[in-house]
Amino acid sequence: MPTSPRRPRRPPLAAQIQALLARLHFYGGLLVAPFILLAALTGGLYAMSPSIESFVYRSVLEVPASAEQVPLQAQILAAQQTHPDLTVAQIWPSDRPGDPTRILFNDPGIEADEQRAVFVDPGTGRVIGDLPSYSGLGELPLRRWVSGLHENLHLGEPGFVYSELAASWLWFLVLGGTFLWWRSVRRRKRKLRGPIPRMLRGLPSKKGSRLRAMNLHAITGSVVAVVLIGLSLTGITWSNTAGKSVNTIVAEMNWKATPIATKVSAAETVPLDTAGQATRVLQTARAEGLTGPLRLYPPTAMDGGWKASELWVPGRVASDQISVAGATGRTIARQDFGDLPTFSKLSSWGIYLHMGTMFGLPLQITLLAVAMAIVAIVVLGYRMWWKRRPTRGGMGTALGTWKAVGWPVRIGALVIALPIGWLLPYWAFSLALFIAIDAAIQVSKRPKLS
Incomplete structure (x- = not known):
């Protein structure tokens, strides 16, 4: 048989x-x-x-070292005089001799994701520069241009x-x-x-x-x-x-840190005096143990407090922050980096490692x-x-x-690829395209029946 x-x-x-x-x-x-x-x-x-930015913009990023500084209030007022119609968004006080103070303004005249940075020599209180600034690291125009090249080749959304x-x-x-x-x-x-x-x-x-x-x-x-x-x-x-997709998962899993509380008491609800309150907030931040360069955020509402956070600079691997009542200098809340959810810490480390800072x-x-x-x-x-x-x-x-x-391996690969494809749709679409191209090539190679 x-x-x-x-x-x-x-x-x-x-x-x-x-x-x-x-x-x-x-x-x-x-x-x-x-x-x-x-x-x-x-x-x-x-x-x-x-490093390139530090060299190109050294005229505003470096100032003569001075043992004496004019009060922070006077530095802020000097910056405000250059843009009296703009609102102060952030204040980066000088941290050491040779560093300028940086005042960031919300400016509707530039791109929506940018702010205007005014640089002040803390030793003299004189304004030494005025440039657009981007991101929490205060990228200046050259680094921002390179960043845009890396992100989308300056082609907009298609890029x-x-x-x-x-x-x-x-x-x-x-x-x-x-x-x-x-x-x-x-x-x-x-x-x-x-x-x-x-x-x-x-x-x-x-x-x-x-x-x-x-x-x-x-x-x-x-x-x-x-x-x-x-x-x-x-x-x-x-x-x-x-x-x-990542943000959706993070929100569903509660992996993101809760924003720090900033609401002040009724007695502390007073009109904002940016220049006058900033010094008080800075003193409170130092007393609370915040070290190195700081960022101070004025409140955006009458019943809101200031925020002060440690700036990510070379050598820093954590950033603590506090909220402060500007009228009294009282600490409203504290948020230490070590208490943040693991994802928040990993994402911060990943960002500042990826960016080279x-x-x-x-x-x-x-x-x-x-x-x-x-x-x-x-x-x-x-x-x-x-x-x-x-x-x-x-x-x-x-x-x-x-x-x-074999088919078991093919089906197993498909099961694994489906959730990855939901998270990474461009990967899924291009993978399907590659498989289709390969299938078309295989069909074209088959011997034709006479």
């Missing part, structure tokens, strides 16, 4: 996952890498922008697509690539002990070969993998579409080096693709094969 042909056995589970990830890593890397390359180049420039695609795919490519590299090294049965030495040693290869490019591509990615994932996650929280120039140089590593990874990835092309011309073919992936 003739026997029916036996169905080929599926590879082990790890090999099926490898085949699936190899296919997706190929298409993701090939088609999204240009966006990641742009994000790396503009991000490296932005990482160095705080945010590039940065969101880069952030949404970076973590996936890093994790998938690390797994693929670990599998390839493991199969070689190197004599080195432990997976990490094997991965860092790489595979034996000839100079100029595709394997040499793969070694450099994978080892570089493995060395900076943790940093890349951190940059990806923080970038996702700032993105337009995925950021809204937490540890100053050493961090900025590190981020620049990581950006250059990303550039090298992308270039090597395209070199691998080109080396894979047929010897008679043509383009490199996709890695992995769908035939090696």
Whole structure:
């Protein structure tokens, strides 16, 4: 009796996952890498922008050191005289000799997310500069321009697509690539002990070969993998579409800190005297143990109090804040950084690490080096693709094969991808597009029936 042909056995589970990830890593890397390359180049420039800003705007960011200072009230009044029709939004008192006092105004004449910063020499009380300012770090025009380049290439809303695609795919490519590299090294049965030495040693290869490019591509990615994932996650929280999903989750889980109470008593409800009350608020903040450079926020309502918070500067890893009744100097409430929800603390650390401000120039140089590593990874990835092309011309073919992936693995991957796709819709849409492209290529390669 003739026997029916036996169905080929599926590879082990790890090999099926490898085949699936190899296919997706190929298409993701090939088609999204240009966006990641742009994000790396503009991000490296932005990482160095705080130091560049300090040099370019040194005429307003540095003043002659003076042992004596005019009262803060007089400095604020001097700034107000330059813009008597504008409302003071923040006050950054000089913290040490050589630093100016910065008064920020709400200015309807500039962009909605910007404020006008007036710089005052605390030693003389003289106004020395007047510039637009952006973000809680007080970015000045040059750094703001670089920031906009990194965010959306100065293309407005359409430009945010590039940065969101880069952030949404970076973590996936890093994790998938690390797994693929670990599998390839493991199969070689190197004599080195432990997976990490094997991965860092790489595979034996000839100079100029595709394997040499793969070694450099994978080892570089493995060395900076943790940093890349951190940059990806923080970038996702700032993105337009995925950021809204993150905010929804944060709100539902109550992970965000409750705003500090600022309401004053009826006896303390008096008309706002910004210049007169600021000194009292500053004294209370120092008495409460707030150290380093501070930001003072005048109240926006008659029954509201001031807020004083520690400014994120190089070397600071926490920021405490208090609210103060401007009329009496009484502390209304205190909010220590250590008491904030874990997510709030992690997001603050992530933001100021990503922006290159937490540890100053050493961090900025590190981020620049990581950006250059990303550039090298992308270039090597395209070199691998080109080396894979047929010897008679043509383009490199996709890695992995769908035939090696069983339906249980495909369904499991879909189950995992659905919640990720809800959180990262650009990732989901582009992933579906890549699979459709791949399916169309496979159909076109099938032999035609005569």
